[in-house]
Amino acid sequence: MKVCSIGVGLIGGSMALALKKHFPKTIVHGLDASKAHVEKAIALGIIESEAKFSDLSNFDLVIISVPVDAIASTAQKVLANIHENALVVDMGSTKAKICEELANHPKRNQFLPAHPIAGTEFSGPSASFADLFEGARMIICEPEATRLDLRKKAYQYFQQLGMELQFMTPKAHDQHLAYVSHLSHVSSFMLGKTVLDLESNEKEIFRLAGSGFASTVRLAKSNPTTWSAIFSENKEEVLTSLRAYQKNLSLFEEVIKNNDVEGLKQLLESTSRIKEIII
Amino acid sequence: MKVCSIGVGLIGGSMALALKKHFPKTIVHGLDASKAHVEKAIALGIIESEAKFSDLSNFDLVIISVPVDAIASTAQKVLANIHENALVVDMGSTKAKICEELANHPKRNQFLPAHPIAGTEFSGPSASFADLFEGARMIICEPEATRLDLRKKAYQYFQQLGMELQFMTPKAHDQHLAYVSHLSHVSSFMLGKTVLDLESNEKEIFRLAGSGFASTVRLAKSNPTTWSAIFSENKEEVLTSLRAYQKNLSLFEEVIKNNDVEGLKQLLESTSRIKEIII
Numbered sequence: 001m002k003v004c005s006i007g008v009g010l011i012g013g014s015m016a017l018a019l020k021k022h023f024p025k026t027i028v029h030g031l032d033a034s035k036a037h038v039e040k041a042i043a044l045g046i047i048e049s050e051a052k053f054s055d056l057s058n059f060d061l062v063i064i065s066v067p068v069d070a071i072a073s074t075a076q077k078v079l080a081n082i083h084e085n086a087l088v089v090d091m092g093s094t095k096a097k098i099c100e101e102l103a104n105h106p107k108r109n110q111f112l113p114a115h116p117i118a119g120t121e122f123s124g125p126s127a128s129f130a131d132l133f134e135g136a137r138m139i140i141c142e143p144e145a146t147r148l149d150l151r152k153k154a155y156q157y158f159q160q161l162g163m164e165l166q167f168m169t170p171k172a173h174d175q176h177l178a179y180v181s182h183l184s185h186v187s188s189f190m191l192g193k194t195v196l197d198l199e200s201n202e203k204e205i206f207r208l209a210g211s212g213f214a215s216t217v218r219l220a221k222s223n224p225t226t227w228s229a230i231f232s233e234n235k236e237e238v239l240t241s242l243r244a245y246q247k248n249l250s251l252f253e254e255v256i257k258n259n260d261v262e263g264l265k266q267l268l269e270s271t272s273r274i275k276e277i278i279i
Numbered sequence: 280m281k282v283c284s285i286g287v288g289l290i291g292g293s294m295a296l297a298l299k300k301h302f303p304k305t306i307v308h309g310l311d312a313s314k315a316h317v318e319k320a321i322a323l324g325i326i327e328s329e330a331k332f333s334d335l336s337n338f339d340l341v342i343i344s345v346p347v348d349a350i351a352s353t354a355q356k357v358l359a360n361i362h363e364n365a366l367v368v369d370m371g372s373t374k375a376k377i378c379e380e381l382a383n384h385p386k387r388n389q390f391l392p393a394h395p396i397a398g399t400e401f402s403g404p405s406a407s408f409a410d411l412f413e414g415a416r417m418i419i420c421e422p423e424a425t426r427l428d429l430r431k432k433a434y435q436y437f438q439q440l441g442m443e444l445q446f447m448t449p450k451a452h453d454q455h456l457a458y459v460s461h462l463s464h465v466s467s468f469m470l471g472k473t474v475l476d477l478e479s480n481e482k483e484i485f486r487l488a489g490s491g492f493a494s495t496v497r498l499a500k501s502n503p504t505t506w507s508a509i510f511s512e513n514k515e516e517v518l519t520s521l522r523a524y525q526k527n528l529s530l531f532e533e534v535i536k537n538n539d540v541e542g543l544k545q546l547l548e549s550t551s552r553i554k555e556i557i558i
Contacts, residue, residue: 069540117489137486166486179474180488184495190527191466192550195458198523206556207416207445209459210396214557216463218494221554224547232540242532244477248469249525256518261348261511268503271471275500277485278493 008041012065013128041125056081064090067229072101079107094233095170123223134162178237192220287320291344292407320404335360343369346508351380358386373512374449392420402502413441457516471499
């Protein structure tokens with residue numbers, strides 16, 4: 001199989017490596033807005049060589065892993081250039097706007113909107129690894145809009161990579177992900193900023209940080225380009241989840257202000273169910 | 280050496296195990312508000328047997344690892360019962376109120392306020408392990424108020440456990456810890472609550488959570504009794520750090536609302552220094 005990976009960062013690079021691991025005859029070419037990323041991806045053996053949009057008619061599978069606000073326009077360029085049995089899959093962390101913008105595309109049935117629930121706080125080709133998707137969930141949206149033979153192929157690829165498929169509407173996807181992923185990133189980025197803002201003597205303060213702080217700000221290391229696009233694309237759902245979070249922080253503030261130790265304990269206990277859910 | 284560990288949870292239990300590991304002749308007895316904890320600590324070999332406040336004259340070292348709002352009163356009971364060469368050390372995560380309440384105690388010079396920067400999100404005797412303090416920092420407050428021979432002994436014990444000593448005023452301790460520890464816990468507890476509140480179909484949603492969510496809500500598993508006490512004892516500093524955090528969340532909200540993608544990217548980039556600080 002001939003694959004073109006558009007975007008050779010953490011997700012696109014790992015997808016290239018995973019496909020080559022599980023389908024040994026696969027050849028992957030790549031494309032990236034960053035020349036340095038392309039060179040790095042070639043040097044690391046992630047892709048064989050650089051591709052061009054005008055060459056896309058040679059590929060059977062095109063994976064799009066660029067910032068979410070560039071996915072729809074990239075997909076349009078890709079669809080314009082592929083052969084009639086090629087499959088195009090995007091890996092975006094938001095789905096509603098992308099699906100909407102491509103809904104009426106004449107080649108919509110060659111496109112499958114997907115989102116792997118996998119990643120780390122690191123980015124770029126050098127963060128890629130073949131087993132990133134092993135055991136992870138792959139969310140698929142609007143499968144009925146993709147040609148049956150093509151979507152069946154996609155399912156087979158993902159399952160071969162060790163992924164579990166889950167089907168959701170784009171809207172449900174974006175709502176849920178706002179809570180369990182995007183809000184965690186907002187919280188972490190702003191927590192990192194708060195501590196950096198207020199502590200002039202950095203070394204002093206960070207030497208006092210235990211593993212708890214490291215854990216809560218880990219996501220603040222994530223790629224700002226990737227995440228500013230996700231927050232913008234999923235603006236309404238992110239704002240809704242953020243307001244719910246702010247309300248709870250205000251509730252916490254009130255309870256503390258009122259010296260209500262029992263109320264505070266109850267408030268903390270109300271979240272202890274997390275233990276049973278997240279191991 | 281004869282040690283009494285008052286509180287045999289994660290910290291007191293680990294301190295008992297660590298002292299026995301590094302000082303093989305040590306005998307540790309224990310005391311805990313929870314009968315079940317005492318029994319568990321004996322069964323796990325953390326302590327030899329249960330102690331009583333009235334027996335404390337037999338011990339050379341008393342470690343206090345109870346919720347911070349009970350430390351000062353516990354220390355008073357302990358100091359009333361020890362012999363004249365015994366040392367009492369507390370392990371509390373807050374220091375200003377404890378130091379203040381004990382400042383004029385007639386046996387203040389047998390007490391040393393300390394705080395190990397070590398812990399996990401788990402609690403109770405079964406969460407204890409001997410190497411918890413290896414390589415960790417031990418913050419010491421007001422050393423000059425502790426008798427020279429006794430504080431020297433304490434430093435030797437902690438260093439033998441692989442800890443690095445750091446001296447701070449109680450106020451500076453509480454200010455810094457509010458930012459790098461207490462605020463992370465507030466953020467994590469309330470993030471956990473927000474997601475639990477809003478998602479009625481729990482299984483569905485948590486199956487979508489990636490490792491990022493697990494990382495940011497990890498601290499929400501922490502013991503509510505321990506943490507409601509810490510937040511209450513360090514109320515003013517926690518509120519100050521929380522307000523700074525809320526301000527940054529509002530700033531984020533504004534930037535998103537205004538569709539200011541470039542501003543958003545800059546905002547996220549402003550925290551990327553975290554990468555160089557937290558590895």
